[in-house]
Amino acid sequence: MRLFPRSLCAAVAAWRECFPLHGRDVARWFPGHMAKVPSFYLGSHVTATALPDWLAWQWQKETLGLKPHLLVLNKMDLADLTEQQKIIHHLEGEGLKNTIFTNCIKDENIKQIIPKITELVGSSYRYHRAENMEYCIMVVGIPNVGKSSLINSLRRQHLKTGKAARVGGEPGITRAVTSRIQVSERPLMFLLDTPGVLAPQIGSVETGLKLALCGTVLDHLVGEETMADYLLYTLNRHRMFKYVQHYGLNGASDDIECVLKTIAVRLRKTRKVKVLTGTGDVNVVQPNYSAAARDFLRTFRSGLLGPMMIDRDILQGCLPADIDP
Numbered sequence: 001m002r003l004f005p006r007s008l009c010a011a012v013a014a015w016r017e018c019f020p021l022h023g024r025d026v027a028r029w030f031p032g033h034m035a036k037v038p039s040f041y042l043g044s045h046v047t048a049t050a051l052p053d054w055l056a057w058q059w060q061k062e063t064l065g066l067k068p069h070l071l072v073l074n075k076m077d078l079a080d081l082t083e084q085q086k087i088i089h090h091l092e093g094e095g096l097k098n099t100i101f102t103n104c105i106k107d108e109n110i111k112q113i114i115p116k117i118t119e120l121v122g123s124s125y126r127y128h129r130a131e132n133m134e135y136c137i138m139v140v141g142i143p144n145v146g147k148s149s150l151i152n153s154l155r156r157q158h159l160k161t162g163k164a165a166r167v168g169g170e171p172g173i174t175r176a177v178t179s180r181i182q183v184s185e186r187p188l189m190f191l192l193d194t195p196g197v198l199a200p201q202i203g204s205v206e207t208g209l210k211l212a213l214c215g216t217v218l219d220h221l222v223g224e225e226t227m228a229d230y231l232l233y234t235l236n237r238h239r240m241f242k243y244v245q246h247y248g249l250n251g252a253s254d255d256i257e258c259v260l261k262t263i264a265v266r267l268r269k270t271r272k273v274k275v276l277t278g279t280g281d282v283n284v285v286q287p288n289y290s291a292a293a294r295d296f297l298r299t300f301r302s303g304l305l306g307p308m309m310i311d312r313d314i315l316q317g318c319l320p321a322d323i324d325p
């Protein structure tokens with residue numbers, strides 16, 4: 001069990017046990033192009049911060065079953081990997097036997113990818129064509145997980161050359177399947193970058209909120225303040241209280257209005273609002289809640305509030321094979 005300083009949570013009577021989900025229309029958060037299904041795969045790719053269960057993994061599994069595939073869990077620097085063995089065990093239970101954790105910013109574990117792909121293709125009778133020594137790999141995954149970064153990172157490692165795929169901090173940067181991009185000379189390997197895809201239907205509103213927290217959807221479509229509230233709820237549930245110190249709050253809180261107000265004041269994010277009074281208009285300075293929410297989300301996504309495993313609940317009761325209960 002993780003311990004946390006008593007003083008941090010003394011001010012809070014009780015954490016919220018659940019997040020209010022009613023009245024939210026998850027279908028409107030995700031643009032149509034993300035539901036399109038490509039016709040073939042080889043590489044697959046999701047963020048390490050959350051497990052692929054909530055991506056309606058079944059949908060991908062059906063197609064993946066036809067081709068050799070490798071699951072790349074990127075952004076490992078942002079994920080809490082203290083239960084890495086449980087994660088691997090859980091994924092193996094889902095039929096995902098080949099998994100690599102990566103960090104494309106620091107090129108961590110990137111060198112393992114090409115040998116693994118070569119081994120997988122070599123051991124697959126259907127795709128092992130002795131007369132054709134070229135490999136063509138498709139990178140598939142949810143938006144904004146670092147598919148383009150992975151291609152650039154592979155090129156840095158194997159070709160010592162610069163970037164070929166456009167990278168950006170928002171989802172939807174890659175809009176169409178690119179032409180083949182070379183990532184290795186020996187073996188000769190090409191990758192196809194693809195726009196982010198999601199299951200045609202998002203399982204639940206909470207699933208949508210988790211995806212949104214990982215930056216899979218443009219924040220304003222869900223609402224920055226709603227997302228900031230879900231982030232606060234999640235941080236408190238995971239007993240991650242770095243936000244208190246980071247923003248100089250008096251203590252941990254489950255009240256998003258109070259937290260955003262303090263952030264706005266500390267960061268001097270205020271705005272002038274016209275208020276109609278009996279004697280005319282008066283300009284009033286108010287905390288800018290949206291700007292504070294944006295800063296809160298950005299800080300979390302840059303890892304400053306600590307590494308997180310959003311789907312920790314899924315791992316409960318999932319023990320690696322070599323650990324006795």
Ligand SMILES: Nc1nc2c(ncn2[C@@H]2O[C@H](COP(=O)(O)OP(=O)(O)OP(=O)(O)O)[C@@H](O)[C@H]2O)c(=O)[nH]1
Binds near residue numbers: 167169195
């Ligand atoms: N912390 C961290 N950030 C990363 C990592 N890999 C990529 N990023 C960042 O994640 C953001 C999205 O990266 P992209 O490579 O554009 O992601 P994508 O999956 O191609 O995005 P779409 O084309 O929108 O689907 C960028 O700001 C990257 O710098 C990583 O391993 N760790």
